[in-house]
Amino acid sequence: MFYANLCHQKLLNAGYYDEEGQFDVSEEVCIVINNMEYVRRALKPLHNELELEPIVAAIEQAEGDRAADKCRAAFQALLHNADEDVVHKILTIIAGLSEKALGPLIDYLDSNLRTLYESLMKVNFYRTLEAVWRVVLQELMLTARNNLGVRAGGLLPAAVLVAGRAAGVSSTRRTRALSLKSLHSLPYQDLDRLLKLHKADTADLIELYCLHRLDEQQRQIQAATAPFGTLTVxxxxxxxxxxxxxxxKIEICKTLIT
Incomplete structure (x- = not known):
C-alpha cells in the first residue's frame, strides 16, 4: 500500500488529477499503472513466502485453535484489504486515463455535431443523431458482453460520456438533444438491463430469475396453453x-415412447 500511495501521490503532484490544464497520456503513467499491478501480484505468494502455516501451527499448539484461527483470519484480511486498496488506486488512475485519452474524441464529436446542427434541417439532424445513437449503443453492448465478469474500471464511465455527446446532450445546446423516447430505445433498454444484471448481487439475481419464471408461467396460464402450470425437469x-x-429416478423406456 505504501508504494501504491506513493505512485498515486506522484501523479497528484504532477497535476494528473487537475480539472484545468492538460496532462498528456504518457508512457510514464502506463509504467506507474503496471508497476502497481506488479506490486499487487506480489502480495499473492506472501502466504507461502512468510511460511504462515507453520507459524499458525505453532500458535495453535501454544495458544489453542481459537488463537490460531484469529491469527490466520487477521493475516488473510490484511492481504485482502491491501489487494483491494491497490486495485482501487489502479482503477482511479485508469478512470482519469480513459477520460483524458477520450478528450480529443469528445471534442471531435462536439465539433461535428455543431456543424450538423447548424447545416442540416432539423428533422434530418435528429435522424442523424438517432443513427449515431444506435451505433454507440451497439458498441457499448459489445463492450459490456465482452467484459462480463470483469470488474468495472474507468472505460465504462468514459464510454457513457462519449455516448452522451453522440446523443447530442450538451449543457449549452439543450435543443439539439434527442428526446427521452429516442434515447430509451429497445437497444438502450437491453443494455440497461444487461448492466443491471451484471452488477446485481447473487440473491437479487435468484429473485429476478424466479420472478421471470413466475411471469412466464402466468402468461401460459392466461393463454390457456398450460392451465395447470409447467414443471421443469x-x-x-x-x-x-x-x-x-x-x-x-423416473425412467421412461424406449418401447413406451415409441
Whole structure:
C-alpha cells in the first residue's frame, strides 16, 4: 500500500488529477499503472513466502485453535484489504486515463455535431443523431458482453460520456438533444438491463430469475396453453439401456415412447 500511495501521490503532484490544464497520456503513467499491478501480484505468494502455516501451527499448539484461527483470519484480511486498496488506486488512475485519452474524441464529436446542427434541417439532424445513437449503443453492448465478469474500471464511465455527446446532450445546446423516447430505445433498454444484471448481487439475481419464471408461467396460464402450470425437469439419455432418465429416478423406456 505504501508504494501504491506513493505512485498515486506522484501523479497528484504532477497535476494528473487537475480539472484545468492538460496532462498528456504518457508512457510514464502506463509504467506507474503496471508497476502497481506488479506490486499487487506480489502480495499473492506472501502466504507461502512468510511460511504462515507453520507459524499458525505453532500458535495453535501454544495458544489453542481459537488463537490460531484469529491469527490466520487477521493475516488473510490484511492481504485482502491491501489487494483491494491497490486495485482501487489502479482503477482511479485508469478512470482519469480513459477520460483524458477520450478528450480529443469528445471534442471531435462536439465539433461535428455543431456543424450538423447548424447545416442540416432539423428533422434530418435528429435522424442523424438517432443513427449515431444506435451505433454507440451497439458498441457499448459489445463492450459490456465482452467484459462480463470483469470488474468495472474507468472505460465504462468514459464510454457513457462519449455516448452522451453522440446523443447530442450538451449543457449549452439543450435543443439539439434527442428526446427521452429516442434515447430509451429497445437497444438502450437491453443494455440497461444487461448492466443491471451484471452488477446485481447473487440473491437479487435468484429473485429476478424466479420472478421471470413466475411471469412466464402466468402468461401460459392466461393463454390457456398450460392451465395447470409447467414443471421443469432434467432429462438425460442412457444410450446403453435406451432409456430417458428424469432426475435419475423416473425412467421412461424406449418401447413406451415409441
Amino acid at each position: 432434467r432429462l438425460s439419455y442412457n444410450a446403453a439401456a435406451e432409456c430417458l432418465c428424469v432426475d435419475d
